[in-house]
Amino acid sequence: MTDNTLLEVKDLVKYFPVPGKQNSVVHAVDGVNFSIKKGETLGLVGESGCGKSTVAKSIVRMHKPTSGSIFFESRDIARIGARDLKPYRKKIQMIFQDPYSSLNPRMTVLKLVAEPLIAQKLVSTANQARDLVIEILNKVGLSAEHTSRYPHEFSGGQRQRISLARALIIDPELLVCDEPISALDVSIQAQVINLLQEFKSERSLTYLFIAHDLSMVRYVSDHVGVMYLGKMMELCNSEQIYKTALHPYTRGLHAAIPIADPDAARAKKISAIQGDIPSPISPPRGCRFHTRCSECMKICREEEPELKDVGGDHLVACHLYTMR
Amino acid sequence: MSSLLKVKNLHTSFFTQDGEVKAVKGVSFHLEKGETLGIVGESGSGKSVSSLSILKLLPPAGRIINGEIMLDDKKLVKADRSTMRDIRGGKIAMIFQDPMSSLNPLIPVGKQVEEMIKTHGNHSKKELKKMVLDLFEKVQIPDPSKRYDSYPHEFSGGMRQRVMIAMALSCKPSVLIADEPTTALDVTIQDQILKLLRNLQDEMQMSIIFISHNLGVVAEICSRVMVMYGGMVMEYANINDIFKHPKHPYTMGLLQSIPSIDQDKAVALQSIPGSPPDLSNPPTGCPFHPRCRYARKICSVQVPPTSEISEDHGSRCWLLSKEAPVNNNPFSEQGSSND
Numbered sequence: 232m233t234d235n236t237l238l239e240v241k242d243l244v245k246y247f248p249v250p251g252k253q254n255s256v257v258h259a260v261d262g263v264n265f266s267i268k269k270g271e272t273l274g275l276v277g278e279s280g281c282g283k284s285t286v287a288k289s290i291v292r293m294h295k296p297t298s299g300s301i302f303f304e305s306r307d308i309a310r311i312g313a314r315d316l317k318p319y320r321k322k323i324q325m326i327f328q329d330p331y332s333s334l335n336p337r338m339t340v341l342k343l344v345a346e347p348l349i350a351q352k353l354v355s356t357a358n359q360a361r362d363l364v365i366e367i368l369n370k371v372g373l374s375a376e377h378t379s380r381y382p383h384e385f386s387g388g389q390r391q392r393i394s395l396a397r398a399l400i401i402d403p404e405l406l407v408c409d410e411p412i413s414a415l416d417v418s419i420q421a422q423v424i425n426l427l428q429e430f431k432s433e434r435s436l437t438y439l440f441i442a443h444d445l446s447m448v449r450y451v452s453d454h455v456g457v458m459y460l461g462k463m464m465e466l467c468n469s470e471q472i473y474k475t476a477l478h479p480y481t482r483g484l485h486a487a488i489p490i491a492d493p494d495a496a497r498a499k500k501i502s503a504i505q506g507d508i509p510s511p512i513s514p515p516r517g518c519r520f521h522t523r524c525s526e527c528m529k530i531c532r533e534e535e536p537e538l539k540d541v542g543g544d545h546l547v548a549c550h551l552y553t554m555r
Numbered sequence: 556m557s558s559l560l561k562v563k564n565l566h567t568s569f570f571t572q573d574g575e576v577k578a579v580k581g582v583s584f585h586l587e588k589g590e591t592l593g594i595v596g597e598s599g600s601g602k603s604v605s606s607l608s609i610l611k612l613l614p615p616a617g618r619i620i621n622g623e624i625m626l627d628d629k630k631l632v633k634a635d636r637s638t639m640r641d642i643r644g645g646k647i648a649m650i651f652q653d654p655m656s657s658l659n660p661l662i663p664v665g666k667q668v669e670e671m672i673k674t675h676g677n678h679s680k681k682e683l684k685k686m687v688l689d690l691f692e693k694v695q696i697p698d699p700s701k702r703y704d705s706y707p708h709e710f711s712g713g714m715r716q717r718v719m720i721a722m723a724l725s726c727k728p729s730v731l732i733a734d735e736p737t738t739a740l741d742v743t744i745q746d747q748i749l750k751l752l753r754n755l756q757d758e759m760q761m762s763i764i765f766i767s768h769n770l771g772v773v774a775e776i777c778s779r780v781m782v783m784y785g786g787m788v789m790e791y792a793n794i795n796d797i798f799k800h801p802k803h804p805y806t807m808g809l810l811q812s813i814p815s816i817d818q819d820k821a822v823a824l825q826s827i828p829g830s831p832p833d834l835s836n837p838p839t840g841c842p843f844h845p846r847c848r849y850a851r852k853i854c855s856v857q858v859p860p861t862s863e864i865s866e867d868h869g870s871r872c873w874l875l876s877k878e879a880p881v882n883n884n885p886f887s888e889q890g891s892s893n894d
Contacts, residue, residue, distance in 0.1 A: 484742060
């Protein structure tokens with residue numbers, strides 16, 4: 232662990248009980264390791280049910296991990312209590328996918344955006360709070376006149392700006408973005424992404440960026456992690472993930488992205504991944520991806536590959552590369 | 556030219572407490588046999604309302620105000636209920652974005668597909684089951700005879716969408732309307748469904764209207780594209796022209812706002828400023844003018860006519876008129892070379 236590591240996740244495990252079935256659990260996250268350096272963006276991609284959102288929610292401690300550690304500035308916050316957690320709530324903030332359900336419809340924008348300030352006792356007077364709210368609203372492209380309005384008066388893109396203002400007003404160090412643009416119209420997505428990028432350079436913010444749109448993830452991230460059924464399959468810098476992806480799953484995902492170029496789309500030959508994602512209640516033995524992998528070998532069905540460095544800051548969990 | 560489906564000057568409005576909301580304002584298009592027409596647009600662009608109008612499946616507040624819809628030589632706007640019943644599912648079938656809410660959770664999927672076939676013809680029980688099993692095989696549902704008795708909740712999203720496709724294809728429709736059929740699915744599953752649709756289209760010689768907001772998906776499956784905004788068709792062209800030679804600032808903006816897979820990270824994405832128009836209070840003139848960087852005075856006053864660039868490529872933009880300025884005009888030869 233180098234000095235400027237902001238967040239380090241170690242052997243993170245989160246199981247959820249299955250209602251009505253005592254002995255079975257959902258293996259949402261099953262031993263995930265990664266770290267994010269200060270000022271960097273880590274992108275997490277994967278299909279639904281791969282555990283990427285559970286990782287995010289564990290980091291902001293909306294979930295208490297089953298086991299494992301989450302080091303934030305060298306302190307393990309995985310199992311500390313609510314009181315000890317409070318200073319970290321200021322440092323780690325999150326924005327969600329759906330700006331329609333993540334803002335209280337009965338609060339004005341002023342109240343919504345000022346709430347974190349008040350919860351963290353960072354302001355003493357209402358005027359002070361108001362000034363700070365207007366300042367941050369201006370930064371996200373809204374203005375003072377919006378403070379007295381309610382969420383329903385805004386479009387999806389504007390609501391996501393309000394969420395962003397709410398997260399940034401207490402000047403966090405890590406911003407966890409769980410699919411921040413998937414609910415937005417195409418022409419609005421770029422606006423929000425550009426805003427996130429501006430804040431990154433201006434405040435040297437660190438991001439954990441979760442999305443299923445791979446080209447967007449590549450565009451915003453420095454490093455990209457690919458998750459499948461609760462496991463990290465590949466982790467490397469964002470250029471490698473497309474140019475020299477190693478894991479068959481990553482290559483399959485790559486092949487499945489629709490390309491907005493009719494010539495390229497038609498010339499595409501690599502076949503994408505067959506079949507459905509297996510149930511996380513009873514994940515396959517051995518490599519979790521072996522049931523859908525076109526290069527499955529005997530060992531893949533029996534032994535689980537470990538995430539190993541294959542050189543050049545490139546980690547992959549696949550027997551194809553660890554055998555050598 | 557006799558097209559399979561022709562829509563002419565379609566106007567559809569919703570009558571709400573706050574007055575008339577014009578969702579579709581003069582949409583015209585045609586669909587040929589065996590082709591896939593893409594309709595691209597953001598929320599509120601009128602893409603779904605246009606397709607629901609064809610089937611007359613509008614919610615109670617919605618009404619077709621004007622226009623003509625012709626399927627072969629049948630006029631659909633004035634058609635009565637029983638004619639529409641035969642057409643829905645029989646001639647024109649539809650699949651939706653969310654396959655969970657389109658299936659009845661209390662009935663096994665096999666029975667639900669049977670119901671569709673029963674509505675459109677007389678078959679014995681044995682025949683019906685065989686037809687359903689064949690359909691399941693066609694849409695590549697593994698182990699059809701076992702899955703016949705399963706309930707929707709036992710299926711994954713992709714499998715449910717396959718059931719919906721099986722249901723839509725059960726009466727061999729000549730037109731399939733697919734409204735964002737892959738939006739709720741993962742990319743890997745999306746890829747599988749798109750391949751399936753393409754294969755089935757070849758096999759059954761069916762025409763598809765494919766509604767999507769995802770330009771990548773459209774590039775993969777469509778042969779012609781129509782770009783909608785604020786209830787109007789802004790541009791239509793074949794797939795290559797739309798992506799390579801767009802002739803409308805909105806189409807250009809859409810294409811620039813999605814990062815390509817080898818996008819330079821140092822360059823900020825070109826976003827379209829502002830947000831889509833409020834349909835109950837639409838802007839005057841061209842619906843896109845408040846967000847258009849080439850907007851001039853005339854754009855806010857008068858709706859631009861559709862200029863034909865070539866036989867099957869048209870664009871609704873004042874920049875293409877003869878009087879358009881040469882400077883700051885991406886479509887004039889001089890303007891673009893200055894750029």
